[in-house]
Amino acid sequence: MNSSPDSPAFDELVCLAAEGNASAFAELIGAERPQLLRVAGYYVRNPVDAEDAVQEAVCRAFAAVTSIREPKYFRTWLTRIVINASLNLLQRGRRTVPSGDAAERLPAVHEENDRRLDLLQAIHDLPTKYRRVILLKYMHDLKLTDIAELLELPVGTVKTYQNKGLNLLREHYRDEIEDRRLARKTDDVANRDRLGKKKQAAQADYEMRRDMDMETEMAGLLHDLRSRAQELAQRNSAFADNGLEPFIEDVFRQQDAVSELLFIWTKPGTDTGVSVTLTPDGDLVDYAVDPELYEESERAAYLEPEELLAIGERFVRDHYPEAPERFGEPRTEDRGDRLFVTVSQYAAGMPLPRSGYWIDLHRSGFVTAFKYFGRKPEPSLPDDLLTPDEVLGEMAEELEMKLYFNVLHDSVYAEGDDRLHLVYMPEPYLIARTALRQGPDRVEEEPEEPDDYDPCAGAKEPIEEFRNRARNGTFPAEPRSPLELLGVREDEYEVLREADMGSERGIVYAKKAAPADSEKSQTEKAQNGSAAENASEPQSPYTLERYMRERSENTIKVRIDRESGRLSGVMDFREERGEQWLDNRACLDIALELLHAADPELLPYLRLDDRQDTREETPQRPEPGDSEEDEAPETARNRNAVFSFSVCKDGVPGFLNHVSIGVNRTTGRVNHYMGAGLRVPELEMLSPIPAFSPEEGKRLLLDALDLRLEWEIDYNDPSGEERYLPRYQPVSSSGGRSIRMIEAHQGTVITEKR
Numbered sequence: 001m002n003s004s005p006d007s008p009a010f011d012e013l014v015c016l017a018a019e020g021n022a023s024a025f026a027e028l029i030g031a032e033r034p035q036l037l038r039v040a041g042y043y044v045r046n047p048v049d050a051e052d053a054v055q056e057a058v059c060r061a062f063a064a065v066t067s068i069r070e071p072k073y074f075r076t077w078l079t080r081i082v083i084n085a086s087l088n089l090l091q092r093g094r095r096t097v098p099s100g101d102a103a104e105r106l107p108a109v110h111e112e113n114d115r116r117l118d119l120l121q122a123i124h125d126l127p128t129k130y131r132r133v134i135l136l137k138y139m140h141d142l143k144l145t146d147i148a149e150l151l152e153l154p155v156g157t158v159k160t161y162q163n164k165g166l167n168l169l170r171e172h173y174r175d176e177i178e179d180r181r182l183a184r185k186t187d188d189v190a191n192r193d194r195l196g197k198k199k200q201a202a203q204a205d206y207e208m209r210r211d212m213d214m215e216t217e218m219a220g221l222l223h224d225l226r227s228r229a230q231e232l233a234q235r236n237s238a239f240a241d242n243g244l245e246p247f248i249e250d251v252f253r254q255q256d257a258v259s260e261l262l263f264i265w266t267k268p269g270t271d272t273g274v275s276v277t278l279t280p281d282g283d284l285v286d287y288a289v290d291p292e293l294y295e296e297s298e299r300a301a302y303l304e305p306e307e308l309l310a311i312g313e314r315f316v317r318d319h320y321p322e323a324p325e326r327f328g329e330p331r332t333e334d335r336g337d338r339l340f341v342t343v344s345q346y347a348a349g350m351p352l353p354r355s356g357y358w359i360d361l362h363r364s365g366f367v368t369a370f371k372y373f374g375r376k377p378e379p380s381l382p383d384d385l386l387t388p389d390e391v392l393g394e395m396a397e398e399l400e401m402k403l404y405f406n407v408l409h410d411s412v413y414a415e416g417d418d419r420l421h422l423v424y425m426p427e428p429y430l431i432a433r434t435a436l437r438q439g440p441d442r443v444e445e446e447p448e449e450p451d452d453y454d455p456c457a458g459a460k461e462p463i464e465e466f467r468n469r470a471r472n473g474t475f476p477a478e479p480r481s482p483l484e485l486l487g488v489r490e491d492e493y494e495v496l497r498e499a500d501m502g503s504e505r506g507i508v509y510a511k512k513a514a515p516a517d518s519e520k521s522q523t524e525k526a527q528n529g530s531a532a533e534n535a536s537e538p539q540s541p542y543t544l545e546r547y548m549r550e551r552s553e554n555t556i557k558v559r560i561d562r563e564s565g566r567l568s569g570v571m572d573f574r575e576e577r578g579e580q581w582l583d584n585r586a587c588l589d590i591a592l593e594l595l596h597a598a599d600p601e602l603l604p605y606l607r608l609d610d611r612q613d614t615r616e617e618t619p620q621r622p623e624p625g626d627s628e629e630d631e632a633p634e635t636a637r638n639r640n641a642v643f644s645f646s647v648c649k650d651g652v653p654g655f656l657n658h659v660s661i662g663v664n665r666t667t668g669r670v671n672h673y674m675g676a677g678l679r680v681p682e683l684e685m686l687s688p689i690p691a692f693s694p695e696e697g698k699r700l701l702l703d704a705l706d707l708r709l710e711w712e713i714d715y716n717d718p719s720g721e722e723r724y725l726p727r728y729q730p731v732s733s734s735g736g737r738s739i740r741m742i743e744a745h746q747g748t749v750i751t752e753k754r
Contacts, residue, residue: 357373395430
């Protein structure tokens, strides 16, 4: 799908993801991944670390995407998550993977920490494709099916990568880890003896002064550039008329040097405001303003594209006077109330991704967003490229068509009608293919194991057994509402905020403060308020990390379908541990009880993926008295039992229409729930019998397919330097849109909106 920010379907796709549509989220991540990797690359040292930071950020975003209210801020929101993940990775790296003189300055660590560091290093040594799967599976507790969706790989391939990665880790441990641990332990003892207490104290003093110097440097830069950023915000937005106040100020570093400074001002009590990102030299990198800052009458004008282009050029020249001449001709896209303009650097007649700049112009004549990328080293196109026919031939040999049902959202697909359809999906998915005849991405790989898992072959018996108990009145004895199952009671919880999410309503709950705590809080607020009135400086704004943490800390977020009033999604951020330790079967009963309360008509169509949690033994309970800080990561993961259910009808599975539920073993509460994203009455009416064979569907797809040569950034270059590679992008021969599937009743080629 062409779901880049340059696409008019981008906003609609974000809305679908915010409503819990996993397919829409996976496609958004696929479109944004190159930019995310570039952002991560600003902060971490090499492409390997950048990949790890992006994978961590994707997991965080997947958990929180339902909080997105305005699609136009999705990119900035996702980018900030990547920045935080990158900074966290750098901090972990400074503690765990020192090199050179830094290793001599670290204090000795416990033997158990040594083992964990060895494991982390061993994982980092894995080939990229294996490392991604291992990290997502064992560090982020994702199901193999979820990993396959996020990486756009068949489940069989993910299983192969998992097995090969584990085998390599076993070999690594057998041959290297023990030697490393013993050598490091010996070195630590020798260093302690050599340094002595006096040198250790001197080292601690040095590190403290170094940290203070870094803090002073960042505070100084913030002070120096705060007025510059505010001047830019006031010059280019309705700043003064809205009483905006500092909300977030943050400094981002790359390789121990400040790389960017972020300033955000908002109207008190709202998220509406202006964002400015500068380099340490004061150059504008990123700018965004909420149109709501302007009066409705100011937004009523409707300028012609030529007038808007002139306004945009003046804005760009204010910050980069020679930029319009340094890059190619502007490409415009009408987005209704906005005109989106992209100006790129070209090589061999094709635009280079993430080069030049883009600018978003409101029809009334003001800039709503701007991003500057600059000029890149120009790549040259090799003489001996694969021809489109050769690549199409390779695709034709590999391609298979598999039957699914899928909701064709009108906001995503050009042929969409927001209804459920039977479709043929191409496997492997239609993604960009290299145009190089030989090179680093043409290395021969071992044949992948076929993806032979059938989602409709999952276990049906536990679901039927539960339904029988429910029908007989033996379970549950007293049916509870979804909120009761989540542990949210009116006398203990209050609504923190609500959000209009189109077809759904988002509600955030938080626990009420105890009376004594409430009185104390009011006293502190009064004291702080008095202090603030007398202070010469305003109260310090948030950092991004603190704001994001406080916004979600100890909350539970639910999504309710407006039409049916049923629960459609849950994300629990409460840090709670109970006294019990439930086995897998007890957790499964809790998950099924929530499903029964949330969407009972869907139960007959569900199949439990029993390849993992329900088939394995219940993990061992942690030792009594262990604090949360002392727990090993695997123990923390094992506190949750995660279940995945496929939706199937007569042997045909839904395409990404699955249900995911997590249950906390210690509290017995559901801590996450993602619904199937479809309407059961439509599923009941859908005929699972196609009008033609998979071979005919494949012919229809190949007849409609064309290849477009494009530049793509290569983030796997071991040198760490950015380079571009030519790739063929599969598109529709009539219209140039990405082809996704074939409607299996009418034979319609389903393409994505631009």
